[in-house]
Amino acid sequence: MAGESGEDELERSLRYSIREGAAQSVMLGFGEYYLSPYAVALRATGFQVGVLSSLPRLLGALSQLGSSRVLKLVGARKPIITTTTLLQALMWLPILCVMLLDDNRVWYLIFFAVIYHSLGGFQQPVWTSLIGDIVPKGCRGKYFGKRNCVTGLTSFLSIVLAGLLLDHFTELxxxxxxxxxxxxxxYARLVSNIYMKKIYEPPYKPKPGADFSFLAFLARMGKTNYGLFVLYLSLMSFAVQIAAPYFVVYMLEDLGFTYLEYMVVTSSAAITSFLSMTLWGNYTDLFGNKTILRLTGLLIPLIPILWLVSSSVPYLIAVQAFSGFIWAGFNLSAFNFIFDTTSPEKRARCVAYYNVLNGLAIFSGAMFGGALLRLEPVFWSRIHLLFMVSGVSRFLVSLSLLSKIREVREVDKLTGAQLVWRIFAVEPVRGLRYLMVAFRNHNRNNKNRKP
Incomplete structure (x- = not known):
């Protein structure tokens, strides 16, 4: 009975984690997603938008250097997570109030965004340690695929509703x-905190000798599989952030999009992301995270290049749909790979060190992109240069490092060409066949109904 009770508690915790993620996605869709448009509405410069997109994440990443030490002192993970979640929810109030200020209100927004991201960053390694202990190893791809599908759908609906609401307000x-x-x-962050408190926490028992310094991690970074993985993700983040913060400026200012057009274009990525999560989750379980990481890592460089082709809304919707599909596979496989390559007692520290380097890369990439913006325009939009540099940089990073990362699980072997064929040819045909069967059964049931 005790075993059954423990199993029921674990299953409930997995369900609560999905609901907690859904509530957090509402916060992201209504709040964090619209911080940059908020800054634009406050008359922020392109440089300030770049700082808002990068500096808070950098300091949020640096805050994680102390999370492992605090976890060791507290000896439990949920108190740390629930406290920082509550404080993060409260930060939306001063963020909202900066509109009442006249002078330097964008810089005040950046200041409060720094605190907001620092609270979220501080808890991330602790949350990763907890969730890694309660999700069974054999079904991580399936579970996180399902969780990401739910959170992606919730995020999409939140972005759409928020965009529709904003579109009702005049520019003045x-x-x-x-x-x-x-x-x-x-309020959504408060709800997520309620579900977080319901999640079961296994006892946290750090092993002696599991501690290692950040400098020790850097010294062995190029010699370990996880170190090479972190190096790859960090350099990829640098390449991505050369252009990423400025897509908002490009759409709202250079292309003159309305908030509704901005919402439609950007949310198309969320649609394909949550629709494909189950597919990617099953594929990571079957063929390994490295296989998915390799395929998506080589396709990601195409995304900013495709933005150079046309500025029409239907075309950019298609580009963003492709982007959401590819990034879904990349992010899911990268997240699962962390669990594959780190032991439970070292996981919080490993995640913290990765996030520190990733935060430095995000900040550096955004600042480098901001510096490129100051150059004399080569194209009709200065941001086009950022798209080109970002795309080429992403390709060089993937080409140089992906082959050095090893798969650590026993999985079915599949070549890149076979994977491309399955994803872009077999799966669409299978989905079409499923729809045809469902449609045929629906018609048959209608005919069999008595009038």
């Missing part, structure tokens, strides 16, 4: 449209 009063958005984000 646009800034006031963010009041209901950020209040929803505030």
């Amino acid at each position: 009063h646009m800034v006031y449209g963010f009041i209901p958005l950020f209040l929803v984000a505030f």
Whole structure:
């Protein structure tokens, strides 16, 4: 009976984790996703938008250097997570109030965003340690695929509703449209904290000798599989952030998109992301995270290059749909690979060190992109240069490092060409066949109904 009770508690915790993630996604969709448009509405410069997109994440990553030490002192993970979650929810109130200021209000927004991201960053290694202990090894791809599908759908619906709400405000009063958005984000984070408190926490028992310094990690970075993996992800983040913060500026200012057009284009990525999560989750379980990482890592460089081809809304919707599909596989396989290559007692520290380097890369990439913006324009939009440099940099990073990362699980072997064929040819045909059968059964059932 004790075993059955423990199993029921674990299953409930997995369900609560999905609900917690869904509530957090509402916060992201109504709040964090619209921080850069909020800054634009506050008349932020392109440089300030770049700082807002990068500096808070950098300091949020640096805050993780102390999370392992605090975890060791506290001896439990949930108190750390629930406390920082509550404080992060409260940060939406001062973020909302900066619109009432006249001077330097964008810099105040950046200041409060730094605190917001620092609280979220501080808890991330601790949360990763906890979730890694309660999700069974054999079904991580399936579970996180399902969880990401739910959170992706919730995020998409939140982004759409927030965009529709903003679109009702005139340009003169646009800034006031963010009041209901950020209040929803505030309450959603409180709800996620309620579910977080219900999740079961296995006893945290750090092993002696599991501690190692950040400098020791850097010294062995190029010699270990996890170190090479972290190096690859960090350099990829640098390449991505050369252009990523400036897509908002490009759409809202250079292309003159309305908030509704901005929402439609960007949310198309969320649609394909959550729709493909189950597929990617099954594929990571079957063929390994490295296989998916290799395929998606070689396709990601195409995304900013495709933005150079056309500025029409239907075309950019298609580009973003492709982007969401590819990034879903990349992010899921990268997240699962962390669990494959780290032991439970070292996981929080390993995740913290990865996030520190990743945060430095994000900040450096955004600042480098900001420096490129100051050059004399080569194309009709200065941001086109950023798209080109980012795409080439992504390709060089993947080409130089992906082959050095090893798969650590016993999985079915599949070549890159076979994987491409299965994903882009077999799966669409299988989905079409399923729809045809469902449609045929629906018609048959209608015919068999008595009038």
